[in-house]
Amino acid sequence: MENKNIKLMQGNEACVEGALTAGMRFFAGYPITPSTEIAEISSLRLPKVGGKFLQMEDEIAGIAATIGASLTGLKSMTATSGPGFSLKQENIGYASIAEIPCVIVNVQRGGPSTGLPTSPAQGDIMQAKWGTHGDHPVIALSPSSVRETFDLTIKAFNYAEKYRMPVMLLTDEVIGHMREKIEIPTADEIEIIDRVKPESGLDKYNPYEVNEGELVPKMASYGEGYRFHVTGLVHDETGFPSNDSNVAGNLLDRLMKKIDNNIEDISLYEEYRIDDAETIIIAYGSTARSAKSAVDMAREEGLKVGLFRPMTIWPFLDKQITDVAKKADNIIVAEMNLGQYVNEVERVGNKYANISKCCKANGELITPDEILAKIKEV
Amino acid sequence: MSNQYEMRLSGSGGQGLILGGIILAESALNDGKNAVQSQSYGPEARGGASKAEVIISDNNINYPKVRDCDMLLSLTQIACDKYIDSLKKDGVLIIDNSVAAPERDDIKIYSLPIIEIATEKIGKPMVANIVALAVINQITKITSNESLEKAVLKRVPRGTEEININALKEGYKLAEVNE
Numbered sequence: 168m169e170n171k172n173i174k175l176m177q178g179n180e181a182c183v184e185g186a187l188t189a190g191m192r193f194f195a196g197y198p199i200t201p202s203t204e205i206a207e208i209s210s211l212r213l214p215k216v217g218g219k220f221l222q223m224e225d226e227i228a229g230i231a232a233t234i235g236a237s238l239t240g241l242k243s244m245t246a247t248s249g250p251g252f253s254l255k256q257e258n259i260g261y262a263s264i265a266e267i268p269c270v271i272v273n274v275q276r277g278g279p280s281t282g283l284p285t286s287p288a289q290g291d292i293m294q295a296k297w298g299t300h301g302d303h304p305v306i307a308l309s310p311s312s313v314r315e316t317f318d319l320t321i322k323a324f325n326y327a328e329k330y331r332m333p334v335m336l337l338t339d340e341v342i343g344h345m346r347e348k349i350e351i352p353t354a355d356e357i358e359i360i361d362r363v364k365p366e367s368g369l370d371k372y373n374p375y376e377v378n379e380g381e382l383v384p385k386m387a388s389y390g391e392g393y394r395f396h397v398t399g400l401v402h403d404e405t406g407f408p409s410n411d412s413n414v415a416g417n418l419l420d421r422l423m424k425k426i427d428n429n430i431e432d433i434s435l436y437e438e439y440r441i442d443d444a445e446t447i448i449i450a451y452g453s454t455a456r457s458a459k460s461a462v463d464m465a466r467e468e469g470l471k472v473g474l475f476r477p478m479t480i481w482p483f484l485d486k487q488i489t490d491v492a493k494k495a496d497n498i499i500v501a502e503m504n505l506g507q508y509v510n511e512v513e514r515v516g517n518k519y520a521n522i523s524k525c526c527k528a529n530g531e532l533i534t535p536d537e538i539l540a541k542i543k544e545v
Numbered sequence: 546m547s548n549q550y551e552m553r554l555s556g557s558g559g560q561g562l563i564l565g566g567i568i569l570a571e572s573a574l575n576d577g578k579n580a581v582q583s584q585s586y587g588p589e590a591r592g593g594a595s596k597a598e599v600i601i602s603d604n605n606i607n608y609p610k611v612r613d614c615d616m617l618l619s620l621t622q623i624a625c626d627k628y629i630d631s632l633k634k635d636g637v638l639i640i641d642n643s644v645a646a647p648e649r650d651d652i653k654i655y656s657l658p659i660i661e662i663a664t665e666k667i668g669k670p671m672v673a674n675i676v677a678l679a680v681i682n683q684i685t686k687i688t689s690n691e692s693l694e695k696a697v698l699k700r701v702p703r704g705t706e707e708i709n710i711n712a713l714k715e716g717y718k719l720a721e722v723n724e
Contacts, residue, residue, distance in 0.1 A: 175571045175580065283587075345609050346567060346572055346582040447677040453609070535608050 172351040178342040179204035181313045181349060182272060183212060185320030186244050186459050189359060190400030191270075193243040195232035197225050197251060200284045201340040202274035205246035216280035222350055226251035230258040230271065233313030235283035239544040242387030249262060250281055252291055252298070261332050261399045263422065266375070266384065268327035268362055270320070274343040275452075275503075277530045286530030287340035289452055295335050296481050302419055304426040307335040308432055309452045310342060315347045319435075319478060325360040330425045331383050337480055339503070341378045341453035343533050362386045365407075369393055376404040382425050426482050436481050436487055440466065441540040446542055447495040448474045448525075449488070449512055454501050454533050463539035470544055473537065483511050492516030497545045501525040501538050521545065549602040550687055551611045554677070555628050556620030558595040560682065561674035566597030568678060568696045568724060575692035581609045587664040594624040601687055616685055618677055619644055639680055641673075655723060662715050672712040675701075679716025690717070 176184070182205050186194075194209040202269045207270045210220040211468045219236070223229045237243040247255060262269055277283025278290050279517050291298075295307040305324050310316040320336055327334040365385040374395035375384045384404075385394035400408035401415045407416070426433065440462055441447055450458035455476045462482040465472040475491045477484050492498060492512075498520045500509035516522055527533045552569065554562040563584050570580035574657045581600045598611035617632040619625035633639055634651045644659045657680060663673035675697060682693050694713060701709045 173574060175567065175582070341583070341609060344583065346570060347606070347609070348579050372629055456607045456609055463607075532608075532610055534610075534612070 172353075174351065175346050176313050176349045177344060178316045178338060178344045178439070179274065179344065180208055180308070180315050181209040181317040182246070182336070182338070184301075184342075184351070186270065186324065187212060188317075188357060189321040189324035190242045190361070191244050191324065192216070193220075193233065193236035193241040194218070195221040195223050195236065195243070196229035196245040196247060197223055198367060199226070199251050200273060201276055201287075202246045202248045202251075205272060205274070209244075217233045221438055222487060225255040227258065229463050230255040230262075230269070231267050232410055233452040234258060234262050234265075234267050237267050238389050240390070242268070242328070244270040244272065246274065248274050248276045248284075248513055249264070249278040249288070252294065256294070256298040260301060260303060260458070261434055263299070263501040264399055264401070264418075264421075266331040266386075267330075267333070267397075268331050268386075269333050270323045270336060271333055272320075272338065275337060275339040275368050277528070285340065285505060285528040287309070289337075289339055289454065290528060290529070291337065292480060292502070292504065292507040294339055302423065304330070304332055304422050305335070305481040306332065306426070307337050307454065308435065308480070309337045309480050310478065311455045311476065312342070313345065313347045313479070316342060317349065321359070322358060325358065326532055327384070328362040330429070331332070331362065331386060332425065334533060337452070339452050352502075364388070365379040365393070365536040366391065373404045373407040375402060377421070382421055382428065408500055430482060430486075432487060433482060434484055434487065436478055436484060437474075439474040439476065440488060440492065441475060443471050443480050443493070444473030445471040446473075446497040446545060448472065448497065448499045448501055448542070449477070449491070449508070450474065450501040451477050451480060451508070452503075454503055457533050457535045458501050458538055460535035461542065463525055464512050464535055464539050465542050470542060480508070483515075485515050488512055489515050489519070490528045492519035492522075495520050496515050498522045499538070499541050501533055501541075503533060506527050548604065548687070549600060549606065550616070552599045552601070552613045552616040552618070552681070552687075553596055553611055553614040553628055553631065554599070554618045554695045555594060555624035556618075557624065560595070560620055561671060562595060562618075562620075563597045564700060565674040565678055568700050569599045570601070570682070571687065571699065572682075572688040572693040572696040573599075575695050576688050578603055578688075579606050583611075594604070594621070594622065594627045596628065608719045616681065616687075618681060620673065622679065637685060639671040639677070639684065654706070655680070657719050657723060659716075659719070662711060662719060664722030666715050667708060667712050669708055669712075672708060675709050675712035676716040676719070679713040680720045683717050687693055
């Protein structure tokens with residue numbers, strides 16, 4: 168332990184450490200349980216690295232300031248929980264169409280409304296996908312451990328910068344608040360991606376122009392001399408609004424292709440003991456920890472059970488889940504809501520496997536025993 | 546999974562049990578083991594029954610919550626009454642001597658003047674949590690005393706190191722006499 172950087176750390180703390188490692192230099196938000204430690208620790212750490220922390224008047228202002236800071240070239244993040252996530256939806260859409268990199272952390276708690284402030288949930292899976300209106304690209308990642316919170320926060324920044332879009336980290340109260348052992352990786356073990364800046368002169372810059380075969384426009388920073396227009400309206404390559412149906416069609420097509428053409432780069436998952444599995448559990452976030460325990464318990468009883476754990480929630484892992492469905496006789500989706508991710512699993516897996524759910528939304532983490540009971544039932 | 550040891554530290558809000566849980570978990574890390582620490586938030590955090598949970602294992606710890614525990618510490622009657630049913634058969638119960646021992650003959654009960662020692666011998670009732678950690682460690686041998694001392698010194702406020710080391714020593718003595 169002397170030579171390695173091993174610590175006892177809380178999930179929310181690991182999120183901030185990951186963000187700082189990724190290069191976060193701006194945080195704006197409004198504290199809300201169970202995400203508050205992220206704002207608190209950011210406020211302590213950012214000034215020491217030359218960054219800025221702003222506590223705003225509400226969650227809407229929190230994401231608005233985050234978007235604004237990103238336009239000046241800073242890697243920016245905001246953090247919240249369910250009620251604040253609802254408020255941020257409009258500006259998530261804005262960041263999507265205006266192509267502004269930022270990270271939105273949602274430490275999920277029981278809902279709807281103010282719901283269960285101090286209890287875990289995974290009820291915002293569909294909101295992450297469809298919470299803001301209109302078709303738009305979505306990347307949402309969900310960690311299952313403190314170390315993975317560190318890793319996926321870095322990934323979230325990398326995807327945000329690489330694809331110029333908002334990226335969501337969907338963690339939950341259990342992962343956010345629990346403390347466990349984390350070995351902080353060394354700098355040479357970590358990949359950091361920065362946005363691509365324009366090479367063209369100040370007078371030639373078109374903020375939304377892409378070269379043939381490219382999908383992501385180069386991004387200038389406000390304050391460096393480039394003058395450009397940013398809007399939530401459909402816009403052409405100059406950044407100014409357009410009503411032209413070709414412009415609108417092409418813009419949406421390009422926004423979606425940022426995800427669709429890079430799906431392999433964004434697909435993160437873990438497979439556990441699935442090679443000979445007849446029943447495969449699909450679980451993510453804290454629930455996946457219970458599922459892993461349940462798999463081990465089932466295996467001890469001689470049952471052929473495995474776990475597929477998506478770390479990328481959106482885009483949906485169509486290919487991998489289809490393969491899992493073809494491999495297994497039974498799939499059990501365990502999640503702390505009344506059935507959200509399972510609907511997508513059914514969409515791709517229904518014709519290959521018998522799909523059932525192990526759901527709970529009463530503020531308690533699903534237990535390994537509950538999943539084991541479901542395994543024996545199917 | 547068999548070497549996984551699950552502990553629940555209970556008492557009332559303000560007794561420093563969450564800090565105690567963190568220190569125990571860090572002590573286990575110092576020994577090269579895995580540990581997970583969690584707690585309940587909300588109304589329970591102030592007054593009433595408060596608890597911190599720690600799991601220590603040589604292997605990976607998946608499900609992070611403590612269900613039935615191997616060791617229960619209760620510094621108040623309310624906490625003991627609330628959590629006694631969660632203590633496993635053959636488990637270890639450590640209670641402050643102000644708490645009435647429960648009627649269970651399937652567990653090992655240690656009733657010790659933890660709060661009294663902190664208040665009268667050390668002169669600081671707030672170090673009852675550190676006295677309790679020494680007691681827990683002495684009875685369960687869950688982490689090494691060296692690691693525990695290191696973990697305590699890392700977490701306590703500067704200037705209070707000596708008081709806390711004394712609290713550890715008194716705790717060890719207390720548990721030794723009653724072993």
